[in-house]
Amino acid sequence: GQNIDQPTEMTATEGAIVQINCTYQTSGFNGLFWYQQHAGEAPTFLSYNVLDGLEEKGRFSSFLSRSKGYSYLLLKELQMKDSASYLCAAAGSNYQLIWGAGTKLIIKP
Amino acid sequence: IAGITQAPTSQILAAGRRMTLRCTQDMRHNAMYWYRQDLGLGLRLIHYSNTAGTTGKGEVPDGYSVSRANTDDFPLTLASAVPSQTSVYFCASSLLGPPNTGELFFGEGSRLTVL
Secondary structure (H helix, E strand, O other): OOEEEOOOEEEEEOOOOEEEEEEEEOOOOOOEEEEEEOOOOOOEEEEEEOOOEEEEEOOEEEEEEOOOOEEEEEEOOOOHHHOEEEEEEEEOOOOOEEEOOOEEEEEEO | OOOEEEEOOEEEEOOOOOEEEEEEEOOOOOEEEEEEEOOOOOOEEEEEEOOOOOOEEOOOOOOEEEOOOOOOEOOEEEOOOOHHHOEEEEEEEEOOOOOOOOOOEEOOOEEEEEO
């Protein structure tokens, strides 16, 4: 079957670094997405990986290993506004997205 | 500001009633989607449309219908609402459909409660 796993909740300190992991099983693979969702708001796009390796975009980086079915989102220099849920989604062979339940990130001062 | 507009923002509905959630985008995106988001679960695709005039079923289509008469509008209809359809519904769009879908842009969501 198709499945996405990510931790339910993580806590980190302002100014620190946090890594949010995601493992996936899909029928075929056409890319891995990360979205950010603040409470009560719509998801917004963060990153897209289709090849192995690290993609860096400012304070956020995303990594993909297709052979391991694994991705992570790395957030540096954490700010209070980074408190949100982070959604991992994988595109299968039909390009439809399979979504994880999201990781709620709590930032403490 | 360009984007996706959903209506209503919130609605309480009696079971058995018919309800249409509206979604309009002004970005001239080809593809549109309806998702539902429930606590503890990932977003689940209800229906999608890769281009105006076409629609397809997603992961959880039962009890829902859609139409795509033009590029901008993609309404979702619950023919006879049931309590299990209580959820937050998100409409989304992408510039292109598969295989070049790319980034999804989401509306602000419609919170529906069926009693």
